[in-house]
Amino acid sequence: MFTAVIPAQNEEKSILAVLANVLRLPVGCIIPVLNGCSDRTLELIRSIPDPRIHIIYFAQSLGIDIPRAIGAVYARHLGAEGVVFVDGDMSGNIYTNLEHLLQALQDGADMALTNCYPYITNRAKLTNLVLKFRLRLNRELDLLKTLGLAMPTHGPHALSGKALHTIPAIALAIPPMSLVSAKQSNLKIKVGTSIRHEELRSPRKHRRHARLITETIIGDCVMGLALAQNKPVTRSLGRHELLGYHPERRFDLLEQWEEAVAAENRFYEQHLIIPSTPLKK
Secondary structure, three states, X not given: OEEEEEEEOOOOOOHHHHHHHHOOOOOOEEEEEEEOOOOOHHHHHHOOOOOOEOEEEEOOOOOOOHHHHHHHHHHHHOOOOXXXXXXXXXXXXXXXXXXXXXXXXXXXXXXXXXEOOOOOOOOOHHHHHHHHHHHHHHHHOOOHHHHXXXXXXXXXXXXXXXXXXXXXXXXXXXXXXXXXXXXXXXXXXXXXEEOOHHHHOOOOOOHHHHHHHHHHHHHHHHHHHHHHOOOOOOOEEOOEEOOOOHHHOOHHHHHHHHHHHHHOOHHHHHOEEOOOOOOOO
């Protein structure tokens, strides 16, 4: 059984378009992970009468990337053979790309990525800065020829069941760290599909967000470089500590969720909305 995980925070404008793509995929379970939603995202998802939809709902914000790890932990618990991740704001016509990622898993890949920069275009200054560090990390991992600038930080991607059990949940919440973990565990990593960033149709964000997300991704890459080089993990670059959104990541709730899923305790039940007839593991 393949599974789809959809992190979402206030995505009422795009969630139905995302689900329109995902519902057509050969997946046995669809896991929207809602965190800190104050709009109609939950209502819209619940309006779709599909028994494959298992909603994980947190009233508080989990922070960037934590929802992906939350969904991965649940997918692993269900015994998923593989999982495809697609953000709740990726409303573009990317069904074929998602198919390609699942096909890559069927063909033996453990981590299948999307190349969101298939050719050179005029890029903003912040984009070029981020890509510089993505290039450095992929080169350090000896993956530059294989992946180019692709990284689980950007675009939909997929993991095999083996990867779900191999890569720690905390690494899944820091995407470059998950790439390092996959490489160090000798997992099979490849680019499964290509799509220009603009075709994802993720909405443009304000300038402050652009600056913070840039700092987050670069800091994540710095952590990945340190881990790859067997050095103490840090987010510092020279005299600058690259925090971005990192302090908002709720690693405490991820740890609590992982323990709760294993025990299927009250915390697990409080945050899970499942169909009246649950899927068999």
